[in-house]
Amino acid sequence: xxRDSSPGPGSGPDLTEAMVDGTPDRASDGASEALLEALxxxxxxxxxxxxxxxxxxxxxxADRQRxxxxxxxxxxxxxxxxxxxxxxxxxxxxxxVVSYEPTELVVTARGGTSLDAVQALLARHGQMLAFxxxxxxxxxxxxxxxxxxxxxxxxxASGSVRDFVLGAALMPASGELLYFGGQVMKNVAGYDVSRLxxxxxxxxxxxxxVSLKVLPVPAAQASLRMPVPGSRIIxxxxxxxxxxxxxxxxxxxxxxxxxxxxxxxxxLTVRLSGARAAVEHAAARIGESFAADGAVRLDAxxxxxxxxDVRDHRDPFFATDEPLWRLSLPSTASLTDLPDxxxxxxxxEWGGALRWLRTAADASIVRAAAQHLGGTAMxxxxxxxxxxxxxxxxxxxxxxxxxxxxxxxxxxxKQALDPHGIxxxxxxxxxx
Numbered sequence: 081x082x083r084d085s086s087p088g089p090g091s092g093p094d095l096t097e098a099m100v101d102g103t104p105d106r107a108s109d110g111a112s113e114a115l116l117e118a119l120x121x122x123x124x125x126x127x128x129x130x131x132x133x134x135x136x137x138x139x140x141x142a143d144r145q146r147x148x149x150x151x152x153x154x155x156x157x158x159x160x161x162x163x164x165x166x167x168x169x170x171x172x173x174x175x176x177v178v179s180y181e182p183t184e185l186v187v188t189a190r191g192g193t194s195l196d197a198v199q200a201l202l203a204r205h206g207q208m209l210a211f212x213x214x215x216x217x218x219x220x221x222x223x224x225x226x227x228x229x230x231x232x233x234x235x236x237a238s239g240s241v242r243d244f245v246l247g248a249a250l251m252p253a254s255g256e257l258l259y260f261g262g263q264v265m266k267n268v269a270g271y272d273v274s275r276l277x278x279x280x281x282x283x284x285x286x287x288x289x290v291s292l293k294v295l296p297v298p299a300a301q302a303s304l305r306m307p308v309p310g311s312r313i314i315x316x317x318x319x320x321x322x323x324x325x326x327x328x329x330x331x332x333x334x335x336x337x338x339x340x341x342x343x344x345x346x347x348l349t350v351r352l353s354g355a356r357a358a359v360e361h362a363a364a365r366i367g368e369s370f371a372a373d374g375a376v377r378l379d380a381x382x383x384x385x386x387x388x389d390v391r392d393h394r395d396p397f398f399a400t401d402e403p404l405w406r407l408s409l410p411s412t413a414s415l416t417d418l419p420d421x422x423x424x425x426x427x428x429e430w431g432g433a434l435r436w437l438r439t440a441a442d443a444s445i446v447r448a449a450a451q452h453l454g455g456t457a458m459x460x461x462x463x464x465x466x467x468x469x470x471x472x473x474x475x476x477x478x479x480x481x482x483x484x485x486x487x488x489x490x491x492x493x494k495q496a497l498d499p500h501g502i503x504x505x506x507x508x509x510x511x512x
Contacts, residue, residue: 122176123190139286149166149504152171175194176189207296209244214391223288236429247291261291282503283507298359308348313346313348317411321411328351328354409454437457457480490509
């Protein structure tokens, strides 16, 4: 069958046909073969077929018995979403890069492939996953990266994980192996289900394979750090956003004490990426503008460590027992536009559009404030899920509530792919 569309009920190929038509053959595409054989997670076509058969039997059995399954990769994002439940289905055994041709700027990997293995392979050829996916722990998997739908600091310049998903293979409750999308950017056949899987938290089925667009590593990068008060930070970031600066990431941390919305300085770090001449020109321009404030340029190793710490929440701001909220807001919303949040403190990324908020305020207050500004609020970590009462509101879940029409679409899609609700029930929204 075509990889560009999903089959109708009962029309999907059996696993043997799917493997012959897809996974094994693509592993032997010319120059890719030598690259793939060198991977520590290399998996033969026969082994992959056997593991797919095991997964299929587990899925079919659970569907017959109406027993929920907890779809889990390495567990690095167990904290994300509503608490998981059901019989554990380990997805890390279906692993290995299926195809990679550097000149085509696309890599295809099975869902259980570790993120580290993929990134190491790309790095050897001067390429990267431009959405800079967070790992939050060792052996984070590619399937988990897509299912969680999280992007790192470079998202403001390069786009989100959804923008880089070209295709995917999904095993729904029927046990069929459905292929969506492909390995090219222009793909107009059928529904774009592969991107719909991004951020689905595993509620639609087992993501067995993903094709991702990759990009070359920038020719040059520079990171600068300078003190900037909270009363100025949002205006500054938006001014920079309107200028031809090669900014690939920004991160502003509030002062150690206080809300950060005053003239007390926080610390802004900005990363520039692109052609060497453009990066050096922009670095000199920004450095000169903030020379009197003590702007410094980080060395490459220090910069890499810092952005990795921001990406994976190892920065000191995130070392807290307070509930941590992830707010998506208009980039122009000032720090003081979030009222009634007590001693809430904000860490600002993505040119002002992403706010990490630490506050013990009730969920209803946080969500109302974000919605008033045209944004959304997700309880990312902590709160009642870790035994505390802070942030608790029995009428609110982890993710920002959906509009009724959007929730109806979610339910219809869930019904089509998982009619008995066996995959990660309630992990995204209660009752879904």
